[in-house]
Amino acid sequence: MSQTPSFKTEETGSGxxxxxxxxxxxxxxAALGAALDELSAARIRGAQVTFDLKNVSRLDTAGAWLxxxxxxxxxxxxxxxxxxxxxxxxQTLFDxxxxxxxxxxxxxxxxxxxxxxxxxxxxxxxxATGAExxxxxxxxxxxxxxxxxxVKSPRRLRLVPLVHHMEKAGFxxxxxxxxxxxxxxxxxxxxxxxxxxxxxxxxxxxxxxxIIFLREVGILLTAIxxxxxxxxxxxxxxxxxxxxxEIDAMRTLGLDPVEMLIVPRVLALVLTLPxxxxxxxxxxxxxxxxxxxxxxxxTPGVFLVRLQEAAGFWTFGVGLLKAPFMAIVIAxxxxxxxxxxxxxxxxxxxxxxxxxxxxIFMVIILDALFAMFFTxxxx
Amino acid sequence: MKDEAVIDVRGxxxxxxxxxxxxxxxxxxxKGEVLGIVGGSGTGKSVLLRxxxxxxxxxxxxxxxxxxxxxxxNEEERQALEQRWGILFQDGALFxxxxxxxxxxxxxxxHLKMPGDMMDELAALKVRLVGLPIEAASKYPSELSxxxxxxxxxARALALDPEILFLxxxxxGLDPIGAAAFDRLLKELQQALGLTVFLVTHDLDxxxxxxxxxxxxADKRVILAGTxxxxxxxxxxxxxxxxxxxxxxxAGRAQGKPG
Ligand SMILES: Nc1ncnc2c1ncn2[C@@H]1O[C@H](COP(=O)(O)OP(=O)(O)O)[C@@H](O)[C@H]1O
Ligand SMILES: [Mg+2]
Numbered sequence: 001m002s003q004t005p006s007f008k009t010e011e012t013g014s015g016x017x018x019x020x021x022x023x024x025x026x027x028x029x030a031a032l033g034a035a036l037d038e039l040s041a042a043r044i045r046g047a048q049v050t051f052d053l054k055n056v057s058r059l060d061t062a063g064a065w066l067x068x069x070x071x072x073x074x075x076x077x078x079x080x081x082x083x084x085x086x087x088x089x090x091q092t093l094f095d096x097x098x099x100x101x102x103x104x105x106x107x108x109x110x111x112x113x114x115x116x117x118x119x120x121x122x123x124x125x126x127x128a129t130g131a132e133x134x135x136x137x138x139x140x141x142x143x144x145x146x147x148x149x150x151v152k153s154p155r156r157l158r159l160v161p162l163v164h165h166m167e168k169a170g171f172x173x174x175x176x177x178x179x180x181x182x183x184x185x186x187x188x189x190x191x192x193x194x195x196x197x198x199x200x201x202x203x204x205x206x207x208x209x210x211i212i213f214l215r216e217v218g219i220l221l222t223a224i225x226x227x228x229x230x231x232x233x234x235x236x237x238x239x240x241x242x243x244x245x246e247i248d249a250m251r252t253l254g255l256d257p258v259e260m261l262i263v264p265r266v267l268a269l270v271l272t273l274p275x276x277x278x279x280x281x282x283x284x285x286x287x288x289x290x291x292x293x294x295x296x297x298x299t300p301g302v303f304l305v306r307l308q309e310a311a312g313f314w315t316f317g318v319g320l321l322k323a324p325f326m327a328i329v330i331a332x333x334x335x336x337x338x339x340x341x342x343x344x345x346x347x348x349x350x351x352x353x354x355x356x357x358x359x360i361f362m363v364i365i366l367d368a369l370f371a372m373f374f375t376x377x378x379x
Numbered sequence: 380m381k382d383e384a385v386i387d388v389r390g391x392x393x394x395x396x397x398x399x400x401x402x403x404x405x406x407x408x409x410k411g412e413v414l415g416i417v418g419g420s421g422t423g424k425s426v427l428l429r430x431x432x433x434x435x436x437x438x439x440x441x442x443x444x445x446x447x448x449x450x451x452x453n454e455e456e457r458q459a460l461e462q463r464w465g466i467l468f469q470d471g472a473l474f475x476x477x478x479x480x481x482x483x484x485x486x487x488x489x490h491l492k493m494p495g496d497m498m499d500e501l502a503a504l505k506v507r508l509v510g511l512p513i514e515a516a517s518k519y520p521s522e523l524s525x526x527x528x529x530x531x532x533x534a535r536a537l538a539l540d541p542e543i544l545f546l547x548x549x550x551x552g553l554d555p556i557g558a559a560a561f562d563r564l565l566k567e568l569q570q571a572l573g574l575t576v577f578l579v580t581h582d583l584d585x586x587x588x589x590x591x592x593x594x595x596x597a598d599k600r601v602i603l604a605g606t607x608x609x610x611x612x613x614x615x616x617x618x619x620x621x622x623x624x625x626x627x628x629x630a631g632r633a634q635g636k637p638g
Contacts, residue, residue, distance in 0.1 A: 024514070026540050060540035061572065065504055083543045089573055096571040100507035104499045104516045105481050176472035346475045 024063025054085030170272025185287025238338025
């Protein structure tokens with residue numbers, strides 16, 4: 001049914017005759033376009049070009065566009081194009097296409113050299129990071145303000161959401177936190193015992209487990225688990241509310257989204273992350289105790305005595321002290337990412353991912369800063 | 380030639396579990412006409428559209444589109460057939476990760492080997508054709524208003540110059556001026572491009588402004604298919620209520636037709 005499109009040109013008295021035939025449709029547009037480009041380059045000279053279209057069997061917008069583009073090029077080369085044999089229905093199509101031609105704006109393709117593009121991207125990323133930090137610090141300020149208002153009139157503290165988020169972010173996280181920290185405690189003890197045995201120092205395995213777990217691993221693991229579980233949940237919850245304009249609706253009803261959404265979430269994490277960390281520490285030590293009992297025959301009684309020698313109050317305090325700070329960072333990043341969601345569902349997904357990446361990154365940075373600080377003050 | 384049916388549905392039954400949506404439904408769409416599908420909410424207008432284009436499996440019956448039976452074709456033939464129609468979904472269903480121009484170009488990239496500058500110019504042509512400013516071509520769907528998204532969806536549906544255009548409530552959610560402009564655009568494009576249009580709508584103004592014939596969906600089948608005059612002459616209670624109710628009369632007066 002479909003006929004291969006073609007065209008030929010021949011000289012006439014007053015100029016050239018361009019006769020087209022077949023199906024001039026989008027399917028053949030690429031081949032036709034290439035052939036037409038060659039044609040206009042060299043072969044035509046003369047005053048008038050007549051486009052004879054009476055043998056064209058089908059014409060669509062792409063075909064009409066190709067013909068119009070060719071005619072335009074001839075015109076630019078000083079020829080006068082003229083159309084002939086255009087059937088009624090083709091004429092309408094032709095006029096419509098002619099009226100609507102245009103080029104996509106240049107922003108569609110980046111024409112700059114690669115080095116410039118690279119520099120621009122680095123610059124953009126840097127600016128974006130700056131804006132991000134600025135935004136989160138700003139949110140911290142807004143949070144403190146709202147918290148201060150809540151302190152002045154405790155009625156404004158939303159207790160129900162607070163308890164709800166404490167349950168979801170804290171209590172519901174218990175099984176996974178317990179399991180993971182128990183296993184990691186056991187693994188650290190096992191690997192430590194293996195290495196220390198070579199020096200005959202395997203009794204120090206308890207010290208190793210106690211110090212590394214109480215100071216670093218307990219809080220880090222818990223913070224990372226909470227960032228993955230709750231930071232992302234905050235971003236997704238607030239993000240989808242933002243997407244459905246619920247946040248705007250809140251504002252118009254005179255409700256403060258910061259007070260309703262952000263304060264309870266941040267407070268919930270600030271209260272529960274230390275508790276979770278405490279339990280994580282216990283579970284890690286338990287994992288270590290079970291392992292050394294099995295591997296080194298260190299009984300729980302001996303383990304406890306050695307634990308008391310190895311870890312003072314501050315070993316434990318250092319880990320726990322970090323928890324509220326990390327909680328604030330995780331919760332603020334989650335809420336901030338949620339608030340950055342724009343209209344589309346895609347951006348909810350994007351911001352949720354972003355919140356996890358950013359908060360885990362920040363948790364580790366914060367941990368490093370704390371390590372330097374505690375070394376400096378000597379605990 | 381004029382009465383040639385491009386869509387021919389006979390004895391169609393569709394169901395979800397026990398819930399029968401269509402039973403023994405017959406419908407013909409003729410070449411070059413705009414057929415409006417009306418019916419109450421939940422009567423299965425969208426399901427009918429989805430079934431004709433093969434997104435839903437019919438439980439029984441025959442569906443012929445452009446002389447072929449989609450369910451009888453192999454994968455390759457089906458794809459070739461699918462390229463001969465375009466669909467505008469209710470909210471445009473644009474790919475959110477792509478700009479408007481890239482949305483239009485998806486079909487070119489996927490099905491045709493076309494140089495980049497040609498794709499750009501053809502996409503620009505389609506964008507202008509549906510009445511969008513050219514700047515919209517490089518925007519993402521989330522940056523557009525609802526009316527613009529509909530138009531962008533139409534541009535994508537028209538990418539391959541289809542013979543049939545399926546539209547699902549194109550004017551729903553548009554303001555009256557935007558809706559009227561969309562009606563005009565649809566009619567103009569239909570005439571310029573020689574399209575056959577299958578138009579699901581709730582909008583009486585759209586029916587008056589664009590449709591050559593109307594098919595009424597009720598009681599799980601098409602109870603009447605015909606011109607606006609046929610609708611007016613019918614005494615089926617739903618049709619009377621629909622076309623002669625206050626809104627129907629107002630829309631009729633606005634178009635200077637009997638009502
Ligand atoms: N995927 C599905 N699964 C189950 N039921 C469906 C599905 N899609 C539609 N339906 C049902 O089919 C009926 C018709 O729906 P629809 O075609 O969307 O109505 P409308 O005429 O308003 O477009 C409704 O009762 C709906 O509940
Ligand atoms: Mg519907």
